[in-house]
Amino acid sequence: MAQGHAGEMEAERNDVRDDGGRPPRAVVGSHRIEEEMFGKAFDSNIVKRIWAFVKPYRAKVIVSVAAVLVFTGTQLVIPLIIRYAIDHGMTPGMVDRTALLLAAGAFLLAILINYAASYTQEIVVGKMAENVLFDIRRAMFGHLQKVSLSFMDKTEVGRLMSRLQGDVNSMQEFLETSVLSVGDIALLFGIVFVMLWLDFRLGLLTLAVLPILFIVRLFWLPRARDAFMAAHETNSVANGALAEAIHGVRAVQSMDRQQVNFVLYDDKAHANLKTHLTAAKYAQVMVPIVDTLTGIAMAVVIVVGGSMVMNGGLDIGVMVAFLFYIQRFFDPIRSLTLQYSVMQRAMASGKRLTDVLDVRIDVEDKPDAKVLSPDMDGSVEFKNVTFGYSPKHPVLKDVSFKVNPGETVALVGPTGSGKSSAMALVHRFYDVQQGQVLVGGYDVRDLTQESLGRQVAMVLQEPFLFTGTVFENIHYHKTEATREQVIEAAKAVGAHDFIMSLAGGYDADLGERGGNLSLGQRQLISFARALVADAKILVLDEATANIDSYTEMLIQRALVKLLEGRTGLVIAHRLATIRGADRIIVLQNGRIIETGNHAQLMAKGGLYSKLYNLNYASFDDIPEEVLEASVQNGSRT
Amino acid sequence: MTSEAIGSATKPRNSLAHVKAAGWGKGLNTLARITRMNLRHPWQVAFAIGSTIIAATLQLLIPQLLGRAVDQTQAAFAGGEAGAIAEQALWISALLLLLVSTLRGLFTMSQNYFAEAVGHHIGYELRLACYEKIQRLSFSFHDQVHSGDLITIGMLDLEGVRMFFSTGVVRMVLLTMLIGIGAYLLISTDLVLGLLALSFVPFVAWRSSVTQLKLRATWLDLQERLSVLSRVMEENLGGIRVVRAFASQAYEMLKFDRASKNALGLAHERVDIRVRNTSAMTFSFFFAMGLVLLFGGNKVIAGEISVGRLTTFLTFMTILQMPVRQIGLMVNSFARASTCGSRLFGLLDMDIEIKDAPDAKPLEISEGTLRFENVSFAYPGAEGRPILRNVSFEARRGETVGIVGPPGSGKSTIAHLIPRFYDVAGGAITLDGQDIRKATLASLRREVAVVQQDAFLFTTTIENNIAYGDPWAKESRIERASESAQLHNYVLGLPTGYQTVVGERGVSLSGGQRQRLTIARTMMLKPSVIVFDDSTAAIDAATEQRIRVAMRRFAKDRVTIVIAHRLSSLMHADQILFLENGEIVERGRHEELLAKGGRYKALYELQVRPGDQIPSDEDGSAG
Ligand SMILES: Nc1ncnc2c1ncn2[C@@H]1O[C@H](COP(=O)(O)OP(=O)(O)OP(=O)(O)O)[C@@H](O)[C@H]1O
């Protein structure tokens, strides 16, 4: 019904959209619906998976469950002691002071045990839940370090973050409450037992209200669950839209989309308001029902119990105890109801967590994977490589080439022709569909990824910098690199001067993603980072695209010494960059169409020479047919 | 205003520290402000508080009725002849009890519902305000505040403020009623026993408040540590290619573990604080109950009070137990609302640096002439580092200005100044003679479009991305823009065409495709000034040429500024500026600059000299 409600609301809002207020082609936030929101409350598979994380702490679990049971026991005993005191200590006519003192002593003992038990249980459970939470998060994070990039490409960081944070937190909540639930269930059974024991008939009568409660809940539960889930979902949708606004604020402002986005966001925030109000209604409607049932139970005890007392069939203390128990009786039911929704949320979260943990690791080290030693020759070879991000659409088709040790080879080609993809394969970001990629003579699939990564340093097309200082960024994980090496690398790429001009020099803090640097500067730093990595093979994917040719030339000069004996793979659209390469490979639509050095390719008069000419020649000088040809060549990228 | 701002090394101003610093000190003001927001829903507030008062009163009646019933029973049991009357009285008590319970339930429901409703309504208002503010705050703010911190404010802090009414105010009313009246009733029925019954109240109230404040303080600390942790995770996932490229997973795990341990330690400490407190509170409650039982029992024995009265006392105590423990939660809610509130309001009250002047007018474009007049600039927060110095140039409609220069020379900065992403520190930028600072921001941004160097793509379809600036656009226009940017053919080749969702920030596109998408979305706008900031660096020359052809039509009606490193991209410009260290060091047409034989010429030489002329020492090191 909550669903229906949300549906109505959507329709109502859609009407508004029609009168021109909302543009047809605009959304804020990701419009993928969070999968699997409506899970079961109990899924043994998920519980098993989560249990694996709890298992290391099983001694603690046992201690805390024991403590909960003891705690519940004392809760049950206390009204009995009161009853004893009333019936034996202060019944008019048969006053017994020792009984009263005895009762007081027993009471003191009971509350001491109660104290110790509750302390133990809460400390143990609290800490254990925190530990498990951090363990799960670590396992997920660790797993994400290994899953294939094709998974990461498809998955938004925000979504993963919400799993690493929100979902992990609701697991923690779940662990804490499930121990409490054990106590609640024990308490419930205990109360039922004690009531029946104290007086079977009165007990039965009192418990007669229970079936009513269960029937009401039977109707209430599915609707309430839908309402809660809808509230949860609209909340994450609204939060997602907010996160997008924060990350994309520069694009939003530069295209003046604030107004439109605000209206769209208003829809989401409003839906969030509506669903929360509905959920609040469902949550609260149980309150008067439970209270009425409590009232009925108490009335029964007073009327029936009262007349039993008058007939001498019941001690008055028992009646008082009953009244106490009834008031306590509904507490566990109420909290079990709450815990049920926690449980349900936890199952949904658990599902999402296990989903992450279950992402197949496509690119994995073989059990007998070899370590690529730094002394390998540094050759790279593609043997009939076919590769695509989705198997049906190959991006590289039957590509073969070899880069000899110490050689520099350039990859050239129209945009989208597969150059970056080919470089990703050298690093085994993805596995090929056919053929082989060999580094140092070994198939990359036979090497450990770790050792491969250490021998192949990359400057990626998109420079990515971490929050932290300039030094930390260049140094990165190369713990053995000294400050001198870092500075040397920075000097080689011509970044030293501007770094020194920053307040703090190498210790200057960079903004988020290096936002307080120009793009070219970011590129230089990521270039320096690759140099510090000191690898045998250096892959430069448009490493100087955002850098002027003069600076580039200085870098090339400086690199001559640094790169002696290393293998270079270079991608560039500015052909001047790669003119000096030993060999140039021209890719088009994922196929190699030409290879040779600059002079050979120019002489050949193919795509390369056309691109090269276009690169510097005045546009007007280009004959139409050349342009036509390049249109045909290039447009199917 | 300007020349001082440049040379003098002003202290870097960190807006985030600003936001955080506001967290202390003016807590009361913040709470008053939240309350004023709540009062904008007067009926719901009134219903919530009214229901609370009634519900509390009814709740206090229950022990009385129970006590009465027990007394009646006992009386009936003792004096046999009044049995019939007593039985009737019992029935009345029972029915009263039922009625009171039901009513209490109903009013509790209404109390909770309306309290939540008030919270959700102001939550809604605050969400909108927050979103709007974040959208409008200028670039310099976003440069200095980490996005994660804004997300924390917009999600966590907002919750703290939203919950204030239900967990703070309403609870305060409830607790005052229950504890106040309860205490009065207890003491007035029997002073000694009443005092005994209440003996746990001050202790528990004090303990739980102190604890909650301690938890609050450590909460902020924990939040800080968790945000370090989430930054580690977020950057790792966002930069996963770098992580993989450097095989630095082990190092990243180390970073993670360090941040994680740091947070876990504090989390454990907090568990200790919390548990020590709750257990002690429960104990003190039961201890007081034991005292009441002992002394009350003695009094019953001495005939001073009835068993029923003792029952009343004990029941009262169970009723009081919850509210007294909740004092701590209430204190927590107040503390939370005041810290969260001051951060949230700190954001909402943040001055938007770039906004319409009071007398701002919409831009009126006739000639369409853009002029830079002695513009100087430094980024806010780094005023000691001048980025542009005395930059002047002029461009008329239909003209193209090319800008070249080494990295960090200030080219993108020029692009950022025209749409007023930042304000110039000295000099002025004018469009048709109108200072852009005197024009309305909306009209300016409509007239100026920038293809940004590292553009942000939205996680939505290609179509929506292209139409981002003009979501009403017809499909045909979207396709035309896409054709001009040489994207159309690629898109047609995709299985789902324009409906393909591009991955986060466009990861599933090649570098050049990303740039073409950015160009296409800018072509949807109809600006008077368009800036291409290095937006063809990842596009091959042939494709770029085709884009330029398409652009020629487009460029006729506007000023085009092209920032590029590949000289073929801008050699046809009517004017080329060579920027170095924020100053224009050379300017003129391509031929003029070549003739001059300066830096531009050197650059040109480097790009066009055939390979065989490259000095041999540069060979073999194409890195
Ligand atoms: N948001 C910012 N905050 C502080 N300083 C900045 C910011 N953005 C850029 N800078 C600094 O301003 C200077 C000029 O940067 P700008 O982005 O204009 O360079 P650019 O000429 O576009 O360089 P590139 O060719 O690398 O894109 C650089 O030194 C850079 O470090």
Ligand SMILES: Nc1ncnc2c1ncn2[C@@H]1O[C@H](COP(=O)(O)OP(=O)(O)OP(=O)(O)O)[C@@H](O)[C@H]1O
């Ligand atoms: N992560 C990815 N997931 C799916 N498809 C991808 C992904 N990365 C690239 N592609 C697609 O694969 C093709 C080749 O892309 P690639 O990045 O290798 O091109 P490129 O030659 O480097 O182009 P550019 O010069 O523009 O950078 C493109 O059509 C692109 O859309």
Ligand SMILES: [Mg+2]
């Ligand atoms: Mg690429």
Ligand SMILES: [Mg+2]
């Ligand atoms: Mg720039």
